[in-house]
Amino acid sequence: MTDANPYDWRNFGNAPGFIAEMPHSAAWLLPDQTYRGRTVVWLKRHFDDPADLPAVLRAEFMTEVMRTAEAVRRELRPDRLNYTCFGNAVPHVHFHIIPRFTTDPDWGKAPWRENVATLPDREAKALAARIAARLEALLTED
Amino acid sequence: MPPAGRGDTAHVSSSEPYDWRTFPDTPQFIAELPHTVALVSRRQRFQGRSIVWLKERYDGLSDVPKELRDASMDEMLWVAGAIQQVFRPTRMNYACYGNIVPQVHWHLIPRYTDDPDWNGPPRLRQVPPPLSDAECAAMAARIRDALETGGRR
Numbered sequence: 001m002t003d004a005n006p007y008d009w010r011n012f013g014n015a016p017g018f019i020a021e022m023p024h025s026a027a028w029l030l031p032d033q034t035y036r037g038r039t040v041v042w043l044k045r046h047f048d049d050p051a052d053l054p055a056v057l058r059a060e061f062m063t064e065v066m067r068t069a070e071a072v073r074r075e076l077r078p079d080r081l082n083y084t085c086f087g088n089a090v091p092h093v094h095f096h097i098i099p100r101f102t103t104d105p106d107w108g109k110a111p112w113r114e115n116v117a118t119l120p121d122r123e124a125k126a127l128a129a130r131i132a133a134r135l136e137a138l139l140t141e142d
Numbered sequence: 143m144p145p146a147g148r149g150d151t152a153h154v155s156s157s158e159p160y161d162w163r164t165f166p167d168t169p170q171f172i173a174e175l176p177h178t179v180a181l182v183s184r185r186q187r188f189q190g191r192s193i194v195w196l197k198e199r200y201d202g203l204s205d206v207p208k209e210l211r212d213a214s215m216d217e218m219l220w221v222a223g224a225i226q227q228v229f230r231p232t233r234m235n236y237a238c239y240g241n242i243v244p245q246v247h248w249h250l251i252p253r254y255t256d257d258p259d260w261n262g263p264p265r266l267r268q269v270p271p272p273l274s275d276a277e278c279a280a281m282a283a284r285i286r287d288a289l290e291t292g293g294r295r
Contacts, residue, residue, distance in 0.1 A: 049234060051219045059212045066211070069204055080244070083203055085236040088253060088261055100241065108241050110266050 007046045007092040017124040019132045022064045029128050033119045035111055037076040037099040041065045047093045050085060069097045071134035082111050160245045162197050169278035172285045175217040182282045184272035188251050188264060190229035194218040196246040203238050203246055218248045224288035225252055235264050
C-alpha cells in the first residue's frame with residue numbers, strides 16, 4: 001500500500017464511530033445514522049468487487065462481516081438486518097449492515113431516505129463502544 | 143406474506159412463498175445451481191437485474207451456516223459473472239434485504255454510468271413496467287448461456 005491509497009481503512013480509524021479492527025477488515029458506524037446502528041465493514045486489502053477476492057479471503061472476510069452484524073444485532077435488536085455491497089461512491093469492497101425496524105417509516109422497502117440523520121460524536125462513540133464490546137464477547141464465544 | 147403481482151416478487155407463489163420448486167416454471171428462471179436458484183427480475187430499471195435465491199429455508203443471512211453461506215455466495219458470484227459477461231455493466235451492486243420476502247436471497251443489480259441512479263444507491267422503484275414473459279425468458283436464456291459457458295470474469 002502506498003501513502004496515497006484512498007482505500008486505506010486507517011483513514012477512518014479516528015472516526016468517532018470507529019468500532020474495531022479485525023484480521024481482514026475494520027468496522028465503523030457510518031456518519032449517516034438515519035438507520036441507527038448502520039455499520040460499514042471495510043476490507044483492508046484493496047479489491048474492487050467481491051468476485052475478485054480469493055475464495056479463502058472472501059470466506060474469512062464474510063465471517064468478519066457476519067460477526068459484526070451479530071454484534072450490531074445484539075446491541076440494536078432490530079427486526080431485520082439489511083446487507084449491501086455496492087461501492088458506487090467508493091469502488092472498494094465493503095459491506096453496509098443496516099438495522100431495520102417494523103416501526104421504520106419505510107419498513108418493507110430498501111433502506112434509503114432522502115433526509116439524512118447523524119449522531120453527535122459523543123453518542124456515536126458510545127454506540128460504537130457498545131457494539132465493540134458485543135464483538136469482543138462474540139470472539140470469546142467462537 | 144408477499145404481495146402477488148408482476149413486480150419483484152412475481153416468481154413467488156402466494157401459497158408457498160419460500161418454495162423454489164415452482165421457480166423453474168416461471169419465465170424468469172435462469173438456472174438451478176447446487177444451493178441456489180437464479181431468476182431475472184421483472185423490473186429492469188437496471189438491465190440484467192437478477193435474484194439468487196437460497197433453496198434451503200433460512201429467514202436471514204445470519205441464520206445460514208458458514209459452509210452454506212460460502213457455497214451460496216460462490217454461486218451468487220458465478221451468476222454475477224454471467225451478467226457481467228452479457229451486459230457489461232460498469233459495476234455490480236449486491237444486496238441482501240428480505241424486507242418483503244423473509245427468505246435469504248441476493249439482489250444482483252448491474253450499474254451503468256448512464257443509469258438513473260449512477261453514483262448513488264440503486265433505487266428499486268416500481269418503474270419501468272415489468273418485462274413480458276417472452277422478454278423475461280429471452281433475458282434469462284442469455285444469462286443462462288453465459289453461465290454455462292463459464293461466465294466468470
